[in-house]
Amino acid sequence: MKHANKYQRTYFNVENAPMRWIKKDYVDHAPIWCSVDLRDGNQSLIIPMSLEEKLEFFKMLVKVGFKEIEVGFPAASETEYEFLRALIDQNLIPDDVTIQVLTQAREHIIRKTFDALKGAKKAIVHLYNSTSVAQREQVFKKSKEEIIQIAVDGAKLIKSIADETKGNYQFEYSPESFTQTEMDFAADICNAVIDVLKPTPENKVIINLPVTVQVSMPHVYANQIEYMCDHLHERENIIVSLHPHNDRGCGVADSEMGLLAGADRIEGTLFGNGERTGNVDIITLAMNMYSQGVEPNLDFTNIPEIIEVYERVTRMHVYERSPYSGELVFAAFSGSHQDAIAKGMKWREEKQLDTWTVPYLPVDPQDVGRQYDGGVIRINSQSGKGGIGYLLEQKYGYDTPKEMREDIGYLMKGISDHRHQELKSDEILEIFKQEYFNKTMPIHMLDYHFVRTNEVMVTLTIEMNGEKRDIVGRGNGRLDAVSNAITSSLNINYKDLLYKEHALTKGSTSQAVAYVGIHDEKGLMYWGAGIHDDIIAASVIALFSAVNRLMGGK
Numbered sequence: 265m266k267h268a269n270k271y272q273r274t275y276f277n278v279e280n281a282p283m284r285w286i287k288k289d290y291v292d293h294a295p296i297w298c299s300v301d302l303r304d305g306n307q308s309l310i311i312p313m314s315l316e317e318k319l320e321f322f323k324m325l326v327k328v329g330f331k332e333i334e335v336g337f338p339a340a341s342e343t344e345y346e347f348l349r350a351l352i353d354q355n356l357i358p359d360d361v362t363i364q365v366l367t368q369a370r371e372h373i374i375r376k377t378f379d380a381l382k383g384a385k386k387a388i389v390h391l392y393n394s395t396s397v398a399q400r401e402q403v404f405k406k407s408k409e410e411i412i413q414i415a416v417d418g419a420k421l422i423k424s425i426a427d428e429t430k431g432n433y434q435f436e437y438s439p440e441s442f443t444q445t446e447m448d449f450a451a452d453i454c455n456a457v458i459d460v461l462k463p464t465p466e467n468k469v470i471i472n473l474p475v476t477v478q479v480s481m482p483h484v485y486a487n488q489i490e491y492m493c494d495h496l497h498e499r500e501n502i503i504v505s506l507h508p509h510n511d512r513g514c515g516v517a518d519s520e521m522g523l524l525a526g527a528d529r530i531e532g533t534l535f536g537n538g539e540r541t542g543n544v545d546i547i548t549l550a551m552n553m554y555s556q557g558v559e560p561n562l563d564f565t566n567i568p569e570i571i572e573v574y575e576r577v578t579r580m581h582v583y584e585r586s587p588y589s590g591e592l593v594f595a596a597f598s599g600s601h602q603d604a605i606a607k608g609m610k611w612r613e614e615k616q617l618d619t620w621t622v623p624y625l626p627v628d629p630q631d632v633g634r635q636y637d638g639g640v641i642r643i644n645s646q647s648g649k650g651g652i653g654y655l656l657e658q659k660y661g662y663d664t665p666k667e668m669r670e671d672i673g674y675l676m677k678g679i680s681d682h683r684h685q686e687l688k689s690d691e692i693l694e695i696f697k698q699e700y701f702n703k704t705m706p707i708h709m710l711d712y713h714f715v716r717t718n719e720v721m722v723t724l725t726i727e728m729n730g731e732k733r734d735i736v737g738r739g740n741g742r743l744d745a746v747s748n749a750i751t752s753s754l755n756i757n758y759k760d761l762l763y764k765e766h767a768l769t770k771g772s773t774s775q776a777v778a779y780v781g782i783h784d785e786k787g788l789m790y791w792g793a794g795i796h797d798d799i800i801a802a803s804v805i806a807l808f809s810a811v812n813r814l815m816g817g818k
């Protein structure tokens with residue numbers, strides 16, 4: 265990277281900034297949220313949304329709980345204009361929702377905007393002009409005074425049309441490219457606009473301070489917001505709003521620090537759609553608050569449903585690792601993560617905790633409409649026994665012995681490694697059953713009969729190498745008697761029989777499952793499993809499965 269010196273440091277930090285915000289740990293209350301999906305989000309799409317698509321998106325935003333929605337730039341196109349008319353004429357705006365429209369500080373555009381707003385019960389009219397050094401010099405080729413004049417003229421015009429038409433309007437002003445503007449000039453231009461718009465406690469003016477292009481670090485933005493909060497006229501009648509973009513990937517950090525520094529409102533979009541790298545992702549912001557115990561006043565309990573609408577109407581894709589919403593953000597493939605999650609979930613269940621403390625999962629996936637089954641613990645060659653055991657237990661009810669989980673773990677990850685594929689949960693169940701259950705080769709156990717005196721005696725009918733025969737054994741218990749019959753009559757050597765059984769609670773049955781583990785002479789462990797209505801039958805089948813596996817059979 266030879267050319268770093270061609271980039272000037274274009275941030276405008278505040279000298280001797282008081283930085284009061286730095287002592288705060290978290291955002292302790294929800295800001296006023298304004299969705300700009302239908303304007304900033306829409307203006308950056310390859311194919312902007314159609315009228316019907318915007319209507320569907322609007323309804324979704326209302327359902328999520330937005331009370332302020334920037335619905336478009338009515339002077340931009342017929343679709344934008346007609347969409348606003350449809351909202352008003354078809355009475356589609358709930359009483360507790362305020363629509364917002366954007367306009368440049370140009371007379372014909374302002375007039376067209378008010379034209380489009382006729383009949384609206386209330387609306388926020390959002391006026392902007394660019395204030396940065398680069399835009400003043402290169403785009404507008406105007407002095408600071410002339411740039412202030414554009415804003416003041418625009419403010420005067422929106423105020424006079426609003427007064428004339430007696431509409432229920434609130435005003436918003438954005439010094440576009442605010443963060444690339446000298447702070448004293450940004451305050452001057454905003455104050456000139458405030459002096460024209462004359463905010464009142466009943467009708468506050470929104471001063472929106474955008475990170476139009478992100479060029480500095482979040483603490484610089486926080487200092488800038490703090491400066492503006494300290495220098496704006498009539499601060500008590502001003503709503504300080506943030507509108508961060510994400511060029512440096514710091515949209516969320518900018519927003520959070522800006523809120524700590526005194527802002528009241530956030531403009532952003534779902535999934536961070538918007539110009540270039542996007543606007544700040546409101547889902548992340550809201551869920552960050554939620555995950556620290558703060559009610560965000562937006563409802564993201566069904567993110568998959570929101571994704572479905574969003575991807576369809578915008579033709580965009582939600583990135584797999586997008587915070588809280590991406591398909592993989594609650595998925596753990598790696599063994600140690602899975603193990604910790606499985607233990608954390610168990611801990612929570614056992615202790616009946618109301619609070620969320622599960623390692624590796626910053627929030628409960630169910631809170632955003634994700635299921636544990638199949639979504640959290642996913643199996644590939646990086647997985648471990650903890651996760652695989654948890655999945656078999658949680659999804660299918662097989663509470664395998666701790667010692668057996670290692671065997672199952674290595675089996676599954678080996679298969680995944682060779683196939684070079686993730687194993688889906690139904691495949692895992694299939695492999696588990698095929699590998700451990702009902703092994704009948706080389707010894708096929710056909711029948712058994714117990715007699716109990718002071719000890720247990722068993723007679724087993726088996727088929728081996730095409731030959732049927734009876735074998736007999738004695739022991740303290742029934743499984744012990746069967747095991748003795750196998751070792752003494754068939755001359756098969758193994759030791760240290762491990763055993764576990766439980767009722768199968770998942771699925772259709774009231775069956776029992778048994779797991780039996782045996783060690784061969786070299787100390788290698790072989791596991792078998794059996795399912796049956798009768799627990800004794802399940803354990804006998806499990807033992808024969810283990811023995812058959814030890815003998816290399818099927």
Ligand SMILES: CC(=O)SCCNC(=O)CCNC(=O)[C@H](O)C(C)(C)COP(=O)(O)OP(=O)(O)OC[C@H]1O[C@@H](n2cnc3c(N)ncnc32)[C@H](O)[C@@H]1OP(=O)(O)O
Nearest residue numbers: 307337339340341368369370392393394403404414440476
């Ligand atoms: C950061 C943001 O996202 S801001 C929002 C941006 N969104 C959009 O631009 C989407 C909608 N825009 C449009 O459809 C069109 O740009 C329109 C209809 C608004 C205007 O179109 P046009 O007049 O054809 O062209 P254009 O936008 O290029 O206008 C450029 C002129 O407006 C001036 N201008 C641009 N922004 C502003 C502003 N906010 N206030 C006043 N004048 C402005 C420019 O200096 C330029 O002036 P010049 O003609 O003297 O050189």
Ligand SMILES: CC(C)C(=O)C(=O)O
Nearest residue numbers: 392438440441474476
């Ligand atoms: C109009 C303004 C707020 C804007 O979209 C931006 O600066 O990004």
